[in-house]
Amino acid sequence: MKDWFKSGSPWIWLTAGAVALCVLAVAGVLWISAARGLTHFWPRAVAETTFRDGERQVRVIGELRDTEEVAVRRLREAGFQIDTQAAFVDRVLIKLGNRDLTGQDFRWYPRPLLGELSYPQDILTVERHEWGNAYGHLKAVKEAEQIVAEGATAWPALVERVQRAQRLFAEIYRIEKFDIGDINYRIEQLRLRQRKAELRGELTDALKADLERQREALQAQFTTLQERLQRLRDDIGRDTVVLEVADGSDIEIKLALVADVYRPNAMSVAEKIGHYFRKAWEFLRDDPREANTEGGIFPAIFGTMTMVLVMSVFVTPFGIMAAIYMREYARQGPLIRIIRISVNNLAGVPSIVYGVFGLGFFVYLLGGNIDRLFYPEALPAPTFGTPGLLWASLTLAILTLPVVIVATEEGLARVPRSVREGSLALGATKAETLLRTVLPMASPAMMTGLILAVARAAGEVAPLMLVGVVKLAPALPIDGYPPFIHLDRKFMHLGFHIYDVGFQSPNVEAARPVVYATALLLVVLIMVLNLTAIYLRNRLREKYRGLEGV
Template sequence: MKMKKKSVSEWVKSGDPWVWLNAGAVAISVIMVVGLLLLIAVRGLGHFWPADVVEANYALPGQPAYNIVAERVESVEVPAAQLREAGINIPDEHELMQRTLMKTGNRDVYGADFRWVLDEYLTDSKRPEMLFTAERHEWGNLYGYLKAVKENGQIVSETADLEPTDSALATWQVFEKSIDRAARIHEEIKKIEKTDIGRINYGLERIRLKQRSLELEGKLTPAAEADLAAERSQYDEEYKGLQQSLIDLYGEINRDSFIVQVMDGSVHEIAVAKIVHAYRANAMGVPEKIGFYFVKLWEFLTAEPREANTEGGVFPAIFGTVMMVLLMTVLVTPFGVVAAVYLREYASQGWVTRIIRIAVNNLAGVPSIVYGVFGLGFFIYFLGSGIDQAFFPEALPSPTFGTGGLMWASVTLALLTLPVVIVATEEGLARIPRNVREGSLALGATKAETLWRVVLPMASPAIMTGVILAVARAAGEVAPLMLVGVVKLAPSLPLDGNYPYIHLDQKFMHLGFHIYDVGFQSPNVEAARPLVYATALLLVIVIALLNLSAVTIRNHLREKYKSLEM
């Protein structure tokens, strides 16, 4: 029996083309998302790999040759005509030229740590094993040959060799020990300055505010003033001891220095305390490079930023992002659920309720910067200033809550995501069968008990869906945060050991704003570019983990209350 072939019109009417069209659209979307994530991952994660350092001669036509020591960053093809317009004497037979961006480092010596070179004019390229890379607290990377190590101005180890001889390797080992010693002292200094002295400064500020409060209340008696002075003197004595410890530690950390020969042949003496890491990438095997790669990756996740956010880590930004999202979730969930319960369960379903629902749906489409302006005007200038006048008059004119901070950023984003939670919760409440409510009421439960023990538990998966959507939107917002509390660099975390431990009035860092700052405000664009990719990937991972946590809770609730829906 022969099958009858469908005509084109019948095939279109059957709906098969739309099925294939939708499937193709989904496939293209998935490919684009995966491709974007792969691009970000490759560009970002590749930054932490210890790249080989090349030494070569470079001479453009008609110009003197010079030595270049650098890491290869990327290569592109450019028209030769464009290079001729720039004043480079390129032969006429060339139409395209391969150009490579080289990271030469040593910004304190050359003024810039990146330069473009034409591959054709690079000669005698080699990778010497004794050529080393040093990451510094300031001025970016340093590339060169180690010549000597000093202690207290005296040379303790030196070498004239540029090859891995016994003398050169021994000097390198002394150099590594000096770096380790300086790193340990640096951690001690950091602990004293940020933890111990920070606690003393915090205590002194509380004494000052207490004294000012007593003055305003007219209760600053001689006895109270003497108590405050005694408490202040204790802090002063402790500070003097810590200050002397810092003087001793700074004397120790500045003891060592090293002499390095850079690519132009000049020799420089640099303090070992300025070095974060030093390694000879050309002499490292694959296992050593993998180990160093994970050390750098861990530093990126746990350290503080340095060099105008173009070096170091992003831990303060990770901490600020997660803490802000958690506070926002704690604020938006109860308000969103209460609003949805009232609209669905208690409000009379008339034209007023319909208008409110339309308004809620429209609020979900308001640009986020509008919420930022509202948060700045209402929460900070009005509410925050009122709180300062009522509860913190002793701190005025310095604002406490009358300026941007973690709390106002969280409240602003809670307001921004409130419509999402309301709509999702209402939809969940609408799906609960009416006979479930009636059965509970028939068994003698009140309406409030029915709502609390039956309706809300069954609607909890929908509530969690609203929370997931709220987290996904809030975690990536940047525009409103620029007005209500986020900063380029926060010297301390909003969570520490000083009472009240969580400082909601404190400004904070955020991964989204960090991407904007590094990508568009950095004075060193080439150095910042890999960190933009790495931070963007990290933001995606943080949002995915937050959403995954919420999805896990939602699935658990869905399984728990599935039997009630039957």
Template structure:
């Protein structure tokens, strides 16, 4: 009976199904872990106040968020110099995010449960998210304008919120002027300088050109002076507001509101208020720029750079992969040379990605980019334009990396189209090229989309080659902006995968960066899934469209 069951093949079917189920459970479990650790970071946690008496008998007050807890064996505690009270085998300890790095020197501190005399959550404790030095935890004492106190006590909180909203509006206006208006003026001045240098190299620079360029330069400088006047007025206005806060030790500190991002009182929030704040925090994470060595703020430039690079890669790899597959399947003589080419294509899919990065750096950047600079941009020398890593070379490198996937998938799609379809088209008078373009390729389009889906999934998660051909820790400007030619293929960019590596392994503040690693990883998965779902929807539409022809 058992022997017959094994011969029927049913055990192997069940084993395969079980292995697939285990893999699915592991993937779902991993995604849940990432989601819980990452999304939990945005929930406004309560701020605790500890009355603490350490092993030396010193009393102190500690204010902060409880972010982790663990057990410490009594032997380890004694080795670390801690006294073990009540003969406990394990000591309970908490990791508290105390913030106030400019005062305490670090954001986090481990405290032992046995030394905590009292723990409470007073409603008046506030969290101040700052542009520098991380969070501040303490109590709000007063609000000042031009150095004079305008609100204290319970009146300070609504006034502080009102003045912060105004300060944030001013900050946004300053940021717009500095990054867009001043950036546009500087960009135009640099283009004017390069045009002048190009005319000088061609011996076409004369007095008429000099006067014309001087007039344009004067106009740009006048624009710059107007913007600088506006910036000076806004900076003077934004610096008039400040808040007075007290830290855990009772020390009073003045914090200008131009350095503050957000003021919250988590202990006084209801669940609904926290839910609203949670949505705001997550929105800020995906729409704002990073701060504090990428350990604070958002990751919008990384999301933008990842999506733009993948789209450019798809635009490049699809036509080349389809053309190569059509040639190998429809035109090339099926012999020894063709088999060697197919073996080479399959082997390319297994080459480590860092090798593609080295090739892209040497061939695309130094050879092609260097020659482009020498021929088309001599006026920019010695500064490189395309002879340096950038968005274009990163996209081409990943297109080369994913090219074998598209070729193999397209060939498989072409091989599944019945020969009778081709013969029928030729019998009706169509040429071979017309048969391919109007009949074969449309029917093979679902397979082409499958190859593109696989290519996108791999390219979006690659990091190693990008470190050599264009990705950076922090890009000052996006590759797409309002300055001609709008899409700047020579610029460096940020990438979600590299952002995860940088925050997780290169961050100066590991504890603060840990939840951002989970959150960024979740967003990377969501971006890949979103791109794939779009491609899958297109593929399914094409499959339904040409199903009748296949039948």
């Protein structure tokens, strides 16, 4: 046994066991996120049953979402009249929908008080832009308060009119966001141009008249678009669908408010698969709605990718240059050792501290001075003196800078001294040796530092809450207006989106699958970024492998 310990085999097995536990933990996280997140897009059957509420029977319509075992004593204390000798019974979580009518989206029901479950094929699931889902039996389709289809003909007529309403809604969205947005942008540019001329004393009567003519032309375009929008809104608001809800009453839902409609109990397997992939694509493509618990997360994906790329542009050259100076040029002594210790300690500073630093130094100090020097016409509205993409990227660049410096220094240290001496002996200068020989051989280590920096930056949330991330961004940081990349804009981030939906949502049960799906997507995004960088690193390693033993 003593010889076995001396051989080092126990430590090898402990290391292997620790790695295996880490792999299992990661696999478990991915499995839970996938199991609870990817099922969110599958069309769930809508059940109809009865609930015994005291002496009366209440009809219930909704999706069965969860089941758990609960003590009968607790249910009786809550006022449920359960006649059973068992100590525990099941209770079922049902998504009732129709939140505008009932005031609640989900409710737990004791299973003994529920009747037999049925799944009528005429039950509709209506996804709305507001108030979540609505469930009910399809009764009729109306146009301008007149019934145009009911009974067996109601469903084909409804599908046709919903598709028409969706086309009109997309056109309204395009006009509001792009056409009117473009006019508002140009009007604001005219205002800033006039204000800038006033501050410089260059606002002549001719310039003022020219700006006014341009403003009137834009205002005329705006009026034309407003009239067109009103016609589209009147057109899209003519159609309604009539549903019989759980309490037996009929409700009318305007198709202008409907995002999607389908009959989950009547769908075939092929239709469900098609619905699944369509909803998954909408999740990746669309903007969020309903306090981020519905819709898509494209702005968060785009914001995360943009921030990581801008951060990489800043952290990579500065981290590499700092490492080159400390390893290749600086005199090795107490000062450099203190700097290295400080760099290593910076890697352990809590990220929220970097956020506070970024808010105070970048936003208030640098941003405020930039506004006073270069954007006085926009004041008092800040341009760079407010949290935004640039400050968030710089804050995360400082946060991840120690990782890049340490990894690059280690790569430079592994380059054999004989390689440097051979290059110098052949007549190359120190700079040429560094650029053409040493740095290419150390490039895999540089890529390793970048991989670690990207992985940490993509998952950080705390500092971003102070320096640029928001719950819902009005515009993407990249668009078609000069300078095209708007570093002053606020942005959405997948990590903050998970925090906001998971802990700040007013509808926790509806938000839960969105949290898992977003978390899985964030992990996949980080894996894609890392695998890309790892591929490049391995290519570089293979290219310079022959020089390692020189």
